[in-house]
Amino acid sequence: MKYWLYRLAASDPGRKRLRTASKVTLSVISSVGVMLLIVLNAGGQVTAAIFAGLIGMMGILVVNDDTEKEKKATTLLIGISSAFSVGFGSLLAKWGFAADFFLLLVVFLALYLQRFGSRYFSICMIAFMSFYFVTLLKVGFPQVPWLLLSILTGITFAYLYNFILIKDNPDEVLKRSMDSFHIQANLTLYLVSDIVRDINLEKKRLANLDRNVQKLGDYARVVSNELGSTDPGCIWPGLSTTQMRLYIFDTAMLMETLSPTIRRLKEHHALQNTAIRAALLQVIQSIREAEVLNTNQMHHLENAAASVQSLRSLLRTLKPDETNREWLYLIRRLESIANHIIDGAFELQQSLQQENKQNNPDTGKENDDEEEKKNEEETGLRPTTKKAIQAIIAGGLAILAGHLYSPAHQYWILLSCFVVLLGTETVGGTLVKALQRSVGTFLGAIAGFLIALLLTGIQEVVVLFLCVFMAFYLLPISYTLMMFWITMLLALMYDILLGGITEQVMAARVIDTIAGVGLGFIVSALIFPQKTRDKVTTSTTDYLDALKEYVNRYIDRFNKEQTDYNLADHALELDQKLQTLITDASPLYRGWFGRTGLQQQLTVLTAANFYAKQLVASSTRKSLLNTNSQFEELLDHVQRSLSGNIEALSSAVKGESQVRIVDLEKEREQLERIPEESKSSEQDMINHLRLLHNIHYVWRINESIVYLAKQLGAESEKSDQNAAGERGAAQL
Structure with missing residues (x-):
């Protein structure tokens, strides 16, 4: 039970989902409540209160x-957009084709204008929903003043909760995210101890x-x-982004390695x-107790350091033999990461x-402003234009189908x-979302219909607000669950607005x-x-490009090249x-299309x-790496060959033919034999190890890259260095 309570406490890093769902729910409740009081006392209609809740949401x-600042401006602009849409909706309701054209125009602009910023999508989206509401309930022009008052009420409460009462605080979000990360790390260590x-x-x-390790990795990315x-210096004075990220990385890597x-x-x-098990348990327990960001708990950190030192001393007493050779290096790797x-x-x-620490600029923060943004000139239509054209064609067909069948x-x-x-x-992404929406709507329609039959009056209203909260609390987790709660909400709304709900109405909604x-x-x-495969290919090559740069920068350390690459x-x-x-790739490997080798590629x-x-995680960080010219020359060749292999894999992923990769086992053997060939001293041997x-x-x-490239049709060839050596031997 205690385990699940901690899991629940850590489940929402930064409490972002809770804050968003709370703001939405409170905004809806406040908007509906205030407008309900107004319309009941002034002789208005309940639909105005429901519309106020929609705008508040x-x-x-x-x-x-x-x-x-931009959010505040957009909040005011969407109120104006909703007001215009309500006015047009009430005027155009008499002319069906004009209303259809207006809706299609809004749909097109919502997707097309995204290229200029999210604000334009927001303005068009609320215009669409406002017009949809007006036409759904066949609102006439005399009711427009009530709806305008609803817009004012909804926007007021949205502004109030978003920017005053439950204002987002980045420092608080970061602190709570770190709390979730620590709780999850301790849970993982608790499981390891057991x-x-x-x-x-x-x-x-x-x-x-x-x-649990996978969950911790998700929290580390958050x-x-x-x-x-x-x-982070605003919360923990003196700390830099570099220090925090390195600590997060090391902790996540320890957990990822432990499993x-x-x-x-x-x-x-x-x-x-027994000695190994006891030493490992001591290290795990001491790391769990170490409150790294609490300066009053320094003794726990000292205990952790002592436990790692004890494990290191124990490892020195164990000489590799037939009984421990298979596992001794594993514990040494754990000791190395724990020490980091x-x-x-x-x-x-x-x-x-x-x-009295100097307020120096944070060297760990990436200079996003200084980074060059690649503004590649796109040939043909932009993605937003294509999506807008898709939407207007699909929307036209949807309106036609709606007039004919519903x-x-x-x-x-x-x-x-x-x-x-x-x-x-992608096409696959659209299919997955379509299935999720269909399943969520079907199940939500059944549940909503049954609840509408069982509950009445204030009970329905309470459950309706619960549906609002659950829908948006679960949205980042599952689109299907969100649609389940949204459909329940709609069922209750139809029951309230239409004075009852029938099987035919809910069946029509599902169909x-x-x-x-x-x-x-x-x-x-x-x-x-x-x-989807084209998108996966692009994402794969992007990843491989980043991997190549990462490995190259790592190997540069051995050539004594100074770099600020973190x-x-x-x-x-x-x-x-x-x-x-x-x-x-998830639409491919999780659906009917998934048994095509893609899972192996991802693995x-x-x-x-x-x-x-x-x-x-496992390498030396602080002490200098003493290399010799022979080691550097061989490693430089390995670096070029590995970069070539990664580029070859990218070509194979793109479907190019005649791709060749290099097996580096000979180079590995040559690097390992350097001390023997040069008759090095014992200290040199230790340094080489x-x-x-x-x-x-x-x-x-390299083994992973070569294996995957071969699976995709690449052919092996000898490296230039090995080929030259074999030619020399043949000549002799």
């Missing part, structure tokens, strides 16, 4: 500008550990994104060694405790068609939804289709690019990403 949801104590290998526990726009390592240790029966965490934590503590609710099909095209870039999403999918597949920051960015690739790239992060340890995962990355 939209006034928060559709405002997505970058700055608070697994280490139990000598038996239980797959259920390991699977649960994997899920915190990293927050650090991109919020200075497969503990599994392998159990398979090799390493934890049957402790070192980073001490640096954070020292920065926090420094007094004249009582002629715009239901249009609404579903419009929404399913929003935010989807119209399916028809609308079906039209949206068909048009996206036939008009300017963006194939490897931990860019490792987190690599993680984000991989997540984008997985998201783009191999995930492994390569893990090895890339291990380069930073450290160098080999630092580049161990370079070989693993």
Whole structure:
């Protein structure tokens, strides 16, 4: 029970979902309540109160500008847009074709004008919903003043909750995100402790550990994104973005390494060694107790450092032999990453405790303003234009279908068609969203119909507001769940507005939804289709380009080249690019199209990403890397070959033929034999072993790249260096 309470506490990093859902719900309740009091005392209609709730909701949801100043301006502009739309809707209601044309124009502009900023989409979106409401309830011109008052009420409460009462505070969001990250990290360590104590290998526990590690990775990306726009020094004086990101990276990497390592240790029966098991438990427990950002708990951090030192001392007493060779290096890797965490934590503590610290610019914050933005000239139509054309064609067909098959609710099909095209870039993405919307609507219609029959009066109103909260609290988690609650909400609204709800009304809602999403999918597949595989190819090559730069910058360290390239920051960015690739590919590998080798491709790239992060997590950071000319020359050749292999894999992913890759096993052997060939001293041998340890995962990355390239049709060839050596041997 305690475990699930902690999971619940950590489940909403920064409490963003809670804040958004709370603001929306309170805005709806306040808008509806105030307008209800007005209309009941002044002889108006209840529809005005419902419309005020809609505006109060939209006034928060559709405002997505970058700055608070821009958000405030957009909030006022959407009120004006809604007012014009209500006026046009009441005037054009008599001329059906004119109303249809106006709606299609709004749909087109909503998608086309996105290229100029989110504000224009917000203005058009609320215009669409306002016009939709007016036509749905057949509002006449005499009712317009009431609706204008509803707009004023809804916008007022949206502004009040969004910018005054529940104002977003970036510092608070970052602090709460860090709290979620720490809670999840401690939960993960708690699970690891239980697994280490139990000598038996239980797959259920390991699977649960994997899920928690994945969740921690998600939280790490959230915190990293927050650090991109919020200075941690405002919350924890003295700390820089670089320090925080490095600490987050090390902690996430320790957890990510623990899961497969503990599994392998159990398979090799390493934890049957009482001393090893006790030392690992002590390290895990001490790291759990260390409150890194609390300067009053320094002794816990000192205990953690002592436990890591004890583990290191124990490892020195164990000499590799047949009984421990398979698992000894695994524990050494854990010790290395844990040591990185402790070192980073001490640096954070020292920065926090420094007094009279100079307010220097944060060197860890990326200079986004100085980065060159690539403004590639696009040939042909822009994506926003294509999407707008798709929407206007699908919308025209939806309106025609609505007039023919659902004249009582002629715009239901249009609404579903419009929404399913929003935010989807590919045909596969549109299909997935269409299925999610259909399933959510179907289940929500059943639940809403039953609840409307069981509840009456104030009970329905309470459940209606609950539906608002749940819909927008769960939106970032599942679109299907959001649609379930939204459809329940609509069922209750229809029951309140129309004085009752029937099976026919809810069945028509489900059928119209399916028809609308079906039209949206068909048009996206036939008009300017963006194939999911093309999108996956683009995302894959973007990831490989970033991986190549990352590995090159890492290897540059051995050639004593000075660089301000922050490897931990860019490792987190690599993680984000991989997540984008997985998201783009999900319609293929999760649907009916998924057994085509794409899952294997993602698995191999995930492994390569893990090895890339291990380069930073498992390597020496502070001490200088002493290399010789022979090592540098060989490693330089390895760097060029690995870069060529990554480029070759990109070509193979794009479907190009005659792609060739290089196997670097010979170069690996040559690097390992350098001390023997040069008859190095014992100290040189130790230094060389450290160098080999630092580049161990370079070989693993290359193995992954070569394997995947071969699976995609690439052919192996000998490296230039090996080919030259073989030609020389043949001549002799």
